[in-house]
Amino acid sequence: DTAVSQTPKYLVTQMGNDKSIKCEQNLGHDTMYWYKQDSKKFLKIMFSYNNKELIINETVPNRFSPKSPDKAHLNLHINSLELGDSAVYFCASSQAREEGYTFGSGTRLTVV
Amino acid sequence: SQKIEQNSEALNIQEGKTATLTCNYTNYSPAYLQWYRQDPGRGPVFLLLIRENEKEKRKERLKVTFDTTLKQSLFHITASQPADSATYLCALSRSGGYNKLIFGAGTRLAVHP
Numbered sequence: 001d002t003a004v005s006q007t008p009k010y011l012v013t014q015m016g017n018d019k020s021i022k023c024e025q026n027l028g029h030d031t032m033y034w035y036k037q038d039s040k041k042f043l044k045i046m047f048s049y050n051n052k053e054l055i056i057n058e059t060v061p062n063r064f065s066p067k068s069p070d071k072a073h074l075n076l077h078i079n080s081l082e083l084g085d086s087a088v089y090f091c092a093s094s095q096a097r098e099e100g101y102t103f104g105s106g107t108r109l110t111v112v
Numbered sequence: 113s114q115k116i117e118q119n120s121e122a123l124n125i126q127e128g129k130t131a132t133l134t135c136n137y138t139n140y141s142p143a144y145l146q147w148y149r150q151d152p153g154r155g156p157v158f159l160l161l162i163r164e165n166e167k168e169k170r171k172e173r174l175k176v177t178f179d180t181t182l183k184q185s186l187f188h189i190t191a192s193q194p195a196d197s198a199t200y201l202c203a204l205s206r207s208g209g210y211n212k213l214i215f216g217a218g219t220r221l222a223v224h225p
Contacts, residue, residue, distance in 0.1 A: 043156070043201065043215040055210045090155050097205070100146055100158025101213060
């Protein structure tokens with residue numbers, strides 16, 4: 001059973017399109033996150049939800065909109081995709097401050 | 113601004129030796145420091161967490177130290193094996209507020225037979 005699962009694994013799309021990435025966790029964790037890993041391999045936090053409430057919203061273009069229908073799901077919708085959005089997007093979850101994060105296997109987004 | 117630095121150059125060592133990776137940080141007062149392993153095409157996997165008031169933590173062949181005066185953590189893998197080859201990421205979070213982890217860029221470790 002996959003603990004944090006993301007779909008799709010690969011996404012190739014044209015500039016200007018709108019796309020969504022879905023994430024689900026079956027660990028019962030209260031907090032979920034979206035991270036972006038660029039070509040230089042830096043993992044940067046984008047958003048975090050705790051029990052369906054947005055708690056972290058980093059400086060991200062408002063073309064990116066997260067949605068958490070329940071605490072087990074966190075989706076990411078991206079409008080008007082740009083070339084610079086190409087990256088690997090990771091979903092993660094955690095339960096407590098003193099526990100590590102559990103990451104999904106990532107979604108490689110390529111904008112052409 | 114906050115900075116987390118890890119050696120950008122790959123670390124190459126011989127099987128059986130101890131690998132030591134370094135994480136330095138500036139303009140930051142972390143309450144917790146974590147280490148993750150990332151294999152190509154996969155998500156990071158949590159390895160160890162150490163608190164600001166702890167000097168050292170061990171788990172099997174892994175050892176982490178945390179020196180808040182030097183603003184540095186060392187990550188050791190003893191009796192290294194080729195299967196330990198991966199990128200190792202250091203991550204920090206503050207006390208108070210929500211747990212926002214900030215990651216370093218990672219160091220690639222290659223263990224040669």
